[in-house]
Amino acid sequence: MNAERGGLRTASRLVVKVGSSSLTTPQGMIDGDRVDALVDVLAARRAGGTQIVLVSSGAIAAGLGPLGLPTRPRDLATQQAAASVGQGVLIARYTSSFARYGLRVGQVLLTADDMMRRSHHRNAQRTLDRLLELGIVPVVNENDTVATDEIRFGDNDRLAALVTHLMHADALLLLSDVDALYDGDPRRPGGANRLTDVRGPADLADVELGRSGRVGTGGMVTKVQAARIATGAGVPVVLTAAAHAAQALAGADVGTYFHPDGRHPGTRLLWLAHAATGRGRLHLDHGAVEAVVGRRMSLLPAGVTAVEGDFSAGDPVDLCGPHGDAVARGLVNFDSAEIPGLLGRSTRELAGSLGPEYERELIHRDDIVLLEPDLSGASHV
């Protein structure tokens, strides 16, 4: 075992995320044996005093069988109906499985909004902290039944990374039906090579990130995004198969180890960077892009040429350059309906005609993160 992987053995707070494919049968039923096998590993670790937050997918997949659906539905309403049925079945199974060890579980359903808005975020953190203090194993999933297409995570990989950061966990374990990240989809003929370590984006340059299997949603793209969120916040990540969970937690050389890069960005900007996409778009002229991206200044109405979308003050919006590409994301100070009347005007002029409350930036510099133009949507925070 190398010293770095040993950190998983000594971690006192862990987030473990398990994907749908590791918990359900091809017929859309919970695979009780696999749930028990995972719980055996987690309960053993709990007995050693480690606090564990379990982020579990599988609600939609577990709802397919009971609803008589042969495959995962494509439309959101049926997915939500399946999740509504499946989440109950899933949590019941975890409850009885952990009860074999005298452990209780607490169901925590979160939305992207809960991760993004400061007050919700604090609330989620307090609840999870309290559950851990009480010796409960929180079982987290996205609140699929209320999430809409625009604001949902859809996969639980990024949600798990944000929970890791929120809870100041020492490590994140991502469990899937594949035993590691490979340089290409291992299902493809010809085979692929396992990556044992990822130290930064350069190690991923030649990796083909394929789509998900039958019941999962994110595939490797969201797992790598999740790993970047967590490692960017200074937390190591191991990606491996659920069957290797015990070895991974013992620090053995299984799966792929994503090394932390040591930076600890503020929680708020981390949510902003990795929240669901902006609720609207502000189009900036060259000068405004230079000010916001180049000099890290606040965004003033004078540099905005157009606004798109229907959003409220406090919502995240994407800031687009003259070619339409999103270069930054920020929490806007005005409703979308108010903004057209402010565009191109100086704050002094606005204050003179509309009142002193308009003498402010559209987005304050402290509420802006810059976006990387790559697959991750991750940012320089």
Ligand SMILES: Nc1ncnc2c1ncn2[C@@H]1O[C@H](COP(=O)(O)OP(=O)(O)O)[C@@H](O)[C@H]1O
């Ligand atoms: N480069 C890659 N390395 C490993 N697995 C990959 C890669 N590209 C695509 N995959 C596929 O991603 C799948 C796991 O993603 P997904 O089905 O979303 O899992 P989960 O339900 O566990 O979240 C694997 O079954 C694998 O075939």
Ligand SMILES: N[C@@H](CCC(=O)OP(=O)(O)O)C(=O)O
């Ligand atoms: N919240 C959803 C997660 C969807 C999903 O398939 O996620 P994953 O298996 O982690 O790719 C569910 O419980 O079905």
